[in-house]
Amino acid sequence: MNTSIYDQDLGKNSANFQPLTPLSFLERAGQVYPERLAVVHGRLRLTYEQLWSRCRRLASALEEQGVGRGDTVSVMLANTPTMIECHYGVPMCGAVLNAMNTRLDAATIAYVLDHGEAKVLITDREFAPAIKEALALASTKPLVIDYDDLEFPQTGEKLGSLDYEAFLSGGSAEYQRGFPLDEWDAIALNYTSGTTARPKGVVYHHRGAHLLAVDNVLTCNMPSGAVYLWTLPMFHCNGWCFPWTVSVVAGTHVCLRAVRAATIYDLIAEHGVTHMCGAPIVLSTVCNAPDADKKPLEQTIHFMTAGAPPPETVLAAAKEAGFDVTHLYGLTEVYGPAVVNAWKDEWDTLPASEWAALKARQGVRYTMLEALDVLDPETMRPVPRDGKTMGEVMFRGNVVMKGYLKNRQATEEALAGGWFHSGDLGVIHPDGYVQLKDRSKDIIISGGENISSIEVEDALYKHPAVAGVAVVAKPDPKWGETPCAFVELKPGSIATAQDLIDFSGKYLARFKLPKHVVFTDLPRTSTGKIQKFVLRDKAKQEAD
């Protein structure tokens, strides 16, 4: 690199360089809009001054316990104010937030706690049974802090030595943030059931969280003071970074413990909700609610959906109900959504079938994503933009993960050749919009949750009567997809479908259980590989 006059005496210093971090958004909201409503939860209200102050107390209290840079704080929380506070308070003291899927089974929770080396666990009483079992299984012995939701009391056992409110009150609201030291420092750890039964820990950094949080504002046209309803679990890729996004616009978080249509309509009406996110099933639950549960919408509500293309009937119902739906796509490895079906006004007048075909496409890169393309994974060359040639969808940019925790090989494979290999197969249309066609990693997306078909297969394989098994996605009008198991029994063995479903419940969280079990000879290639595409076709033909 030849140096120029611009390379002389123009270096970084503390006046002109600061690490990018989403923590600065809360600080600004706390400073500029201290009196603005930050959080609604039942009858609880927090202003930005209060929220910021509570987050500083949390950081301070964690630091008092010896938690610092690069330590993991795991949480098992519903969409409550505590979950929002953890998104700020944990990284403020340099620690890394590991928000766990609340539907995980005890064995997986134990694996996650151990692998992530959790130093602290903050847990909602609702999830006490699984957590208790997990803590017994885990080698790691984190400091356990119970969160007792006074607005929506839960009856689960208290497992910890400390209560969250008491813990918080021991911290100082004057806490001065000294982290991150570098914008590349980790901010979050999210386990994916992406590719295999063994979850991988996806690591995000402050820089990426900052950029994606801002990009959500751009992508979703969020104005200052937007009102955001938490229909999307915050444990999903940190709620697609929206816990940080809401602070960018100093908006209001409306918390929600469970997705129930009547509650959602009540909250929309009471708080003037403007934005919400969720899997298509959430949109469908809201739009297809009984009339008694519904309330008229007084404002247009922007609904961002991802996980699967929203079915045409759901889109029509949403439009009718007054929701403006944006279709996003992404993976845990890209901070949640990093692709948007950027809608063009001129498409609105197209015939219904063309309109729906365009709506089903995943779309184009987020503003902060450097590049999105469909490549031949062998040659790493882009496939022709013909809407037909299949390839692997790949991502490049600052909103691609640091990598997988303690898994150098998987990181190197996932990020080989300058691209994140999503494992999703798709095509790219002449206008540059990407559309998924299949998933090479055999993931089933049910109600917005990823289910590894391999994990389900592993559970069924444990049954003594099972000789062979292949699990594929079966399209489902309610859940999007459900696991459908094709099973070869051992000669002479007997088992019913219900036997197998009940048996797999020993190893799997309930949402992962196969909904259908079909006894059949498994179709195989000449090399013995099961032909899943044949089974996918068969699954479609099975009665619901």
Added chain:
Amino acid sequence: MNTSIYDQDLGKNSANFQPLTPLSFLERAGQVYPERLAVVHGRLRLTYEQLWSRCRRLASALEEQGVGRGDTVSVMLANTPTMIECHYGVPMCGAVLNAMNTRLDAATIAYVLDHGEAKVLITDREFAPAIKEALALASTKPLVIDYDDLEFPQTGEKLGSLDYEAFLSGGSAEYQRGFPLDEWDAIALNYTSGTTARPKGVVYHHRGAHLLAVDNVLTCNMPSGAVYLWTLPMFHCNGWCFPWTVSVVAGTHVCLRAVRAATIYDLIAEHGVTHMCGAPIVLSTVCNAPDADKKPLEQTIHFMTAGAPPPETVLAAAKEAGFDVTHLYGLTEVYGPAVVNAWKDEWDTLPASEWAALKARQGVRYTMLEALDVLDPETMRPVPRDGKTMGEVMFRGNVVMKGYLKNRQATEEALAGGWFHSGDLGVIHPDGYVQLKDRSKDIIISGGENISSIEVEDALYKHPAVAGVAVVAKPDPKWGETPCAFVELKPGSIATAQDLIDFSGKYLARFKLPKHVVFTDLPRTSTGKIQKFVLRDKAKQEAD
């Protein structure tokens, strides 16, 4: 720094790290919205595909001429498509854009070309007289390229060896950007007349330009497809970064060679303008135009104003006319605006005088600015937030300049102690909003232009009859401020006010000439320093 599990095998690579640059915004707009209208200029229309392609041609053509990383490309251009193209094409090949103030005198232009070591000069025929003289004065001999505006033909001499269109057509539209190598690399060089008669070259980097460009979208609530009218000169801090901001939302640039009310109303009506910027005088010109020049506004137009607090009468007229005015504040050293008078709805119902008092405040930090405060420059401690105690307004963050080109001492002084010292004196109110009270650097802001009082004093001091001189700002209903000179003549010497004004015209651009000359004994402190605050009071009392 103790290392953690997150420091292992989770480094940067080309899949997950890319330098931030505003160039990526144009690339995305070109890819996602190729058919969308990017530029309007007279009858000329450019789509995003065309604009992006032209910018790549420019980069390629520059590279062919040996222009590369860290080379300066100076331009003397009105708000034309060429000026927009230079904001992308120049940094795309690694070079640094130096957009010069079109009102500069030949001597200053020559100084800037020499100091910035301009390798190329792209110049509009309109400015040929001053440029011709400057080129004769300058030691640097840049490659000169004439821009001949076919939409609004100019009669100035062609000075260069090349025509812009011909030059562009020699470049390749397939040019692949390889820059910036680092997001800290320089993108722009803007000379300020900030503190002394000798302009200083403020250097911006790609990172800061990216962040401020995005922040304008957040601050000004710009939706996708916003229509931006160029009432603000792009040579002012790169048009406050709006040449890059418009690409973030894939909006439309409506060009404008000169601020004329009738043209502005025509363009607003014809193109559905949604956003525009300018000094208060521009707002005033638009709002106080004769009825014959006006057209009814069919949409709310967001007008961002900075340079001086907008006078109450102008604000009232703007509101009446249908403009939604946002008051910004900044300096060249912070990429233009970095402070916004973030308006709160509850203030709308206040009595007029309180409302105007709040509107006059400079406000709070931009989202991307890390910190804004008023400090005692001696102790570097924040002043009390009482709205009364004066201190110096200081900035910290990623949107503070790299520093001054080839001026290590000035850079170190300006960025000492972890803050950029603005030289502006002000107070901070209990709610954290900053308000300017005086400028320690003796800058006069006239029609949105900075005039150094020292430079005007230097010119007057050259007159043989002048013994002492002090120039201060005199409030002006039209220009905001004008230079007012207080002069002590040498004993026995004779000169009229007009003599001195004419004389200073030899050294100063016309807009810098004193409008008033007052003969008086200069008030001095016991140490002989002229008491400018006394003169400022006197200037206010002078008849217009």
